[in-house]
Amino acid sequence: MQALLRCLLSLAFCSTATTVATKQHKLLLISFDGFRYDYANEEPMFPAFQYLNANGVRAKYLQGAFPTLTSPSHMSIATGLYTESHNVVHNCHYNMSVGHQGSDFLSTLPVNYWWDTGVEPIWIAAVNQGLKSGAYMFPGSYATINGVSATKKVLQKQFMPYSQRSWQNRISTVVGWLKDEDMDFVALYFEEPDTLSHELGPDSKRVRYDVKSWVSNTIMHLLKKVEDAGLTDDLNIIFLSDHGHIPINTTVGSDDAVSLSKHINIDDIDFQFCYGPIGLIEPKPGKLVSVYQALKGQSNVQVYYKEEMPERWHLKGSDRIPSIIVVGEPGYYVFWKFPGYHPTRGDHGFDNELVNMRAFYYSIGPSFKKNYVVDGFESVHIYPLMCHLLGIQPAPNNGSLDLLLNTLVSDTDVPSVAVYLAVLIIACIAIYFVYCRRRKGARKKYKGV
Template sequence: MEMLTLCAVISAFVALGSSIPLQQRKKAPHKLLLVSFDGFRWDYDQDVDTPNLDNLSKDGVKAKYMTPAFVTITSPCHFTLLSGRYIENHGVIHNMYFNVSTWQKESYLRTQGISSWWDNGTLPIWITAQRQGLKTGSLFFPGGNATYRGETVNIKKVEKTGHSYSNETEWAENVETVMKWFTEQDLDFVALYFGEPDSTGHKHGPDSQQRKDMVQQVDRMVGHIRNRVQHYGLNSSLNIIITSDHGMATVHKGSDEIVLRNIKNFSLSDLQFHLLDYGPTGLIVPKEGRLEKVYQALNGSHPQLNVYKKDDAPNRLHYGNNARITPLVLYGNSGYVIHSYMKYQFNNGEHGFDNEDMDMKTIFRATGPSFKQGLIVEPFESVNVYALMCELLGITPEIHDGDLEVTKNMLLTHNQDNVVTAKPRGWIPFLSIIRTIL
């Protein structure tokens, strides 16, 4: 009788287990907050008192600087942070959506809602984490308003057209929202975006007093974030990464500015499509049969202008091997923006230049229960942040171009011990029943 009962129990549990495949389940050891202050150049804390950033470095990790991906503009660089892929590999090649056939171009904020621009087969960390059982959020973060293979971020807040990025009161409100997401909604990962000091750097220039004042506002917000983390009792359970997408350079003004219309043997009528007058970069599609003519006219035409065919793009830029990248790519040397017909742009600060330019370098700070304290690390590329975040969250990363080896020295321990193998539900009770019967 006991043997029949045992056989029946075994049969029942075998049937139960057969419908639940063995799989690995990742458990996030700590929550993670990724904060980006757009356009925060690597040395902005050197001519302004930044006590809160300084304290964060003492309590955690500071990189000497971080090298962003090329092209050094907002959406492409943020998606590299989120995916660990170079821009040519993730395909978000510009801030603006464009269509070379129809000449359609959309603004930065409108492009945020065009999922086809973002969803190119590369998953951002939000979706990867959600697929592995975690909950995520995005507040104003580039890419957070898109749908990826039918999935969206669990919780998001999106800015509206005409939004002012400099309102410190709203900054504090957004921090409060994020803290409640972590505590009341039990989110595991949130990406929080601030549009400064980028906007101020564009308008007034990176050497202006206005930029210095805005850096002090950023520093106050860093202190506020840490105070609210303590208020909500998250000190022991939340890791914080504070970084940015790119730096900022002073725009050169003078008689030798790059104006394509003034270049000998070049005509805008030879173009099928162009995306120009957007800082120091330009994307050009010549009309059928005119590629070589346009290239020869532009190449070497101005000492501060770089021109290459996409197939000849320098490998170090990782900005050539993608169908969206146009046959000709242009970018100016540091400080030189590219104008088409005439000067449409009058910013005093710009980015989008070569990522080897020191003015394009940006910051990396991190603190929390997983990080060492008082550690200064050598510079690294932003493409490596993704693998670090996956490690912190205990999730398996997608294919990426970074390497955890670059950043693992920041961590007190690795999260491998937090990986557990899930057993079929009922397995532990099953063993208990067998022991009872036997």
């Protein structure tokens, strides 16, 4: 009898120890550029973040790729690859062999060669495996990769200041794709609070309150549109950002600003590109050591030979990175020549282990647990999760699905018929066993009278 009970208990355990639910749903990926990890949980907490906390999964933080620039960070999210592997190493396209570089982030978005590096972002993986994908302004999504594009894509070619109507129009477009055109996956991008964080600084009142209000209102509007479209039970949504922001030290004058030209001669350089806190330097042949040693003497920066860069940056394997890289200390820009003024009050691109470079992450939908918190994790783990949610085979990547499986609803959260039957059988046998023992005891007592 005891052996039988143990066997049935084992059966019940095996019935409950099932894998994560495999039913596929549509997926919407939404990025708010530069939304720092700590904004969402600051008091007063805005309604959208209260709702997401109660009804979805929250990560304590998301660690983006290095450099913590918009394009590299978004490509690591979309491919599950570190920067050296997807090779989109910068916001601006450049060619070291001819000394050319693009002027800014927006002008680089339609430059196909910069993005078509042989890797497979999630919107391409979806199309290659028979699904339909859409992308609205998400960095890299306008490119054609190995001859394949997203099913639908929208690119904004110039900066557009925030307006509630324009953001709501984006939402209407992507919800329409999901409902009316039966898209399986859509990636959507919003450029705030990044632009205002650059202009005003990440700790300014307008960024810490007004922009959070914009983001909160946008999330709540989106969830209402999803509900109105009848998609709530068939749509998983991931909200995230690419990086954080830190204030720039604008008190530094010309004497103390990081100006590489004060230490090295342009005639010794084949290629230089200084952008935010990152300086890329390729010396002329025979000048590598002298240029490196001259730069090492400058304060408020870290200077590395390419092969000396920290392994955790996962950057040295890229053929787009020159022989020397200069990285500013927190709060310091890297200029070729300081212009005499500070162009921004906040920035990113710094070491991705800095706390204020951390991004935020929420997920909500039929596949995700509610009121669930996970520790911080690297952004490369999102790609295999998205592939799992869509039921497609991931391309080779640096992420691990195992890291985020515990955020998903599993079969154990809804007991199966087998579990109920096993419990019922165990209960019946237990009752019968107790009855037999009592009856046997009663017979012994009767014989003893």
